[in-house]
Amino acid sequence: MFRKKVNCETANLHIIREFILSALDSYSVPDSKRDMIVVAVDEVCANRMIHSNSCDPTKEIEVTVTTTIDAESVVIEIKDNGEAFDIKTYQSPTINDVIKEHRKGGMGLRLVKNIMDAVQVVQVGKHQVCRLVKQI
């Protein structure tokens, strides 16, 4: 298992990306798949930092990377103490709406759902945990 903790500042997103790249290389994930998983993790972490933790540098976000027991999938967990997010009720805007409304955001979760095989959000004690799974 690989583990990394950073403060909730978007300036730290590149540290998480480098960590994920390194961890996925250890599991011999093909480059094209690896690059997309990095995007998905980056999107979740950016959302958690900005929307659930108000970019508060005194708060932390922890990312762990492991595989399923059969080693067929990689499992990434993003854990923090920020506000809960209901992924089931959130509706990502369409790309047409994003363009029409001149929005700079709103596409991140669509990316995550399209890249990963499974996206789960659970509460574990005081922590919010987003679990991403991708077959490798």
Add this chain to the structure above:
Amino acid sequence: MTKVDVNVVQESDFTLIDVVGELDASSSVDLDTKLQEVIDRGDKKLLINCVGLTYISSAGIGVFTSRLDDIEADHITMVLFDVADNIRSVFEILGVDQFLNLATTKEEAIQIIKGQ
């Protein structure tokens, strides 16, 4: 800290914007600011050189998509060229490749600009 360098060069027929580095939720504001400056001064033909762009997240894509409506209304042509495969894949996953002018090379991008 994530860094992106944005270099604007005024050529005779178009404005060339070199983007080097990674565009994420932290750094995309740098490109956003430079692109708005170019648009505000009235430049109508924009070539975005992506050869040095190694990463993009939805925040980086938002810099382009948030302006597509205004770009069309203001008769501005914006072409991105030399886009790496990993970045093109992100465009395709979201479907924004259907809305962006993407060229393989600078020469092809110039042809698109001239054709407008």
